Amino acid sequence: MTIKQAREKLKDIFQAILKSDDRNVHVLKVATGLGKTELCTELRNVLLALPNHSLKDEVCKRMKVEYRPTPSLNSLPADVRKRLEYLYSIGANFEANRYLAEKAKVDNSCQEYLKDCHVCYLSNETIITTHQRALFIDWLHETIIFDEDVVTSLLPTGKVTISDLIRLEANLNNEHDQRTISHLINEIRQGRVNTPRKMESIIFKDFQSIEYEVLSSNVKYNSNILHFFESDFFVVDANDVATIHYIRKYELPESKKIIILSATANEEIYRNLVGDRLRFYDISNVEPVGIIEQNTKYSCSKSSLAKHIDYILEQVKDMPVITFAEYKDLFSNPIEDMHYGKTTGFDILKGKDIAVVGTPHVSPITIALYASILKISIRSHDYVQQGYYPIRQQQVISNGFRFWFNAYDNEELRNLQFYFIESELKQAVGRPRVNTEPVSVKLYSNYPLPEACINDEEIQIGRQKLERNKASLAISNKSDSYFEKLLFEDLNLEILHNDELGNMKLNVFLYSALFAGTGTMMTMMQIIKGASKN
Structure with missing residues (x-):
């Protein structure tokens, strides 16, 4: 469908959802550039959640109705901020408020922060916040809108080190809690590496002392131990047995209407997470x-x-490049503060030609953790001796393409693998707003995107269409409103999409006349109108 048709469809569906009286989870998979965020800037009495504070601040500047942003933790002292980040991350909102109340007695910044938080929590007006805070606060709003995919916020991963656990065990005074951590360390060391294991419920006698030790003592801990204790599954890395990776699942509020707007939403993953509540729109x-x-x-x-960098550099030359963070220095014009894993929501590349370089595979450990939390059926032969799920070069089918790829044998694991790769690629190639702007994006990856031109014939047709679109945009920009109406409404010329030779000649005819001057343009239009009557 055209951009205009897609925007109208999005608006109609969005308005219908807002009017509906339900508590469903409405997930809209929306192409980039359709204006999904803009739709939210006029909404009243909703909670609007963005992935991070920078995107939250950007949307605040675009709001067209009265709103209130949740305050940023950056306004607080570093030690207070660290403790609050942990408390919010595990959903300990009561403890966070209690802690802030104590700090507010002696610190003015804490007092102001707490006051601003309470105003937001008790308000029905439009509030703008982050994904994380939207999940962990009991809001008064009936409707919560998540701008961008919320899967990674619902299923956050992290890692902790054995050395931190040993250090914590040594610094505790409660013998019961020391034995509990010692037992956990032994279980971790004795278990099978690279294999997801369910985190059993851990009961501490004096968890407050553990919190104090990790968050407030002079001992430096380099990993999020407290979050690890609340995790659902963990995996020990065979390549680094001193590191434990973990995942935890959070739930979307059941008493609210949830709307998720994302270019990368995966129907199967959301159906797994929310079940019958899901309403999916593509x-x-x-x-x-x-x-x-x-x-x-x-x-x-x-x-x-790394092997073929000379070829890639010759291809991209001095184009702005999005690639892996650790490879940015190899390119002459890497995009500052943007790389795989950090591309969501940026609008600074709108209308610019760019290159996107790399296939962003995720680690087998991440796949293993997500497979466990999503209850993907894993058979015994899906494991190899080291515990990893087998991955090999093979012919696969995805998005209507048959291609060779280093992929999992298990189809559900393979779909999960492709979800992560495709999500990163779509976010990266979408930054110049290729759906709405006449730009060229060069993508270097062996994972085929359905919207990409891959073979020579597709590329040739795509380039011809791009040139026509550029010419049409030039006409649109150079015309005043009268000529725009004449060209696009009165004559009903579909310059952007009509490939017939006659109209192509007509487009060039009008284009040349436009630059010849207003008088010539008027004469040309009269000729065309006269011809159309005959």
Whole structure:
């Protein structure tokens, strides 16, 4: 569908959802550039959640109705901020408020922060906050809108080190709690590596002392031990047995209407998370104004990119580049503060030609943790001796493509793998707003995106269409409102999408006349009108 059609469809669905009287989870998979965030800027009496504070602040500048942003923890002293981040992350809101109340007695910044928080928590007006805080506060709003995919906020991962656990055990005074941590350390060391294990419920006698030790003592802990104690599954890395990776699942509020707007939403994952509450809408298949040219010659994984970097550098030259964080220094024009894992929501590249380099695979440990929490059925032969799920070069099918890829044998694991890769690629190629802007994006990856031009014929057609769109945009920009109406409404010329030779000539005719001057343009229009009557 065209951008105009997609925007109208999005608006109609969005308005219908807002009017509905339900407590469902409405997930809208929306192509980039359709204006999903803009739809939210006029809403009253909703909670609007963004992935992080920088995006929250950006949306605040665009709001068209009265709103109130939740205060940032950055206004607080470092030690207070550290403790609150932990308390919010585990949903200990009562403890967080109690702690802030104590600090507010002696610290003015804490007093102001607490006051601003209470105003937001007790308000029905539009509040703008982060994904994390939206999940951990009992809000008064009936409708919560998450701008961008919320899966990673619902299923956060982390890691902790054995050395931190040993250090904590040594510094505790409560013997029962020391034995509890000692037993956990032994279980971790004796278990199978690379294999997800369920975290059993841990009961401490004096958890407050543990919190104090980790958050307030002079001993430095380098990992999030407290969050680990609240996790659902963990995995010991065979390549680094001193590191434990973990995952925890949070729930979306059941008493609220939830709306999720995302270009990367995966229906199966959300159905797994929310079950029958899910209502899924796909508005992602749009005809782009720009072009994505994909080069699949090399896989462009991290190891492949290291081998073929000279070829890639010759291809991209001085184009702005989005790639892996650790590879940015290899390029002459890497995009500052943007790389795989950090591309969501940025709008600074709108209308610019860019290159996107790399296939962003996720680690087998991440796949293992997500598979466990999502209850993906794993058979015994899905494991290899080291505990990893087997991955090999094979022919696979995805998005209507059949291609060779280093993928999992288990189809559900493979779909999970492709979800992570495709999400990162779509976010990266979407930064110039290729769906709405006549831009060119060069993508170097062997994972084919459905919206990309890959073979020579597709690329040739895509480039021709891009040039027509650029010419049409030039006409639109150079015309005043009268000529725009004449061109696009009165004559009903579909310059952007009509490929017939006659209208292509007509487009060039009008384009040339436009630059010849107003008088010539008027003459040309009269000729066309006269011809149309005959």
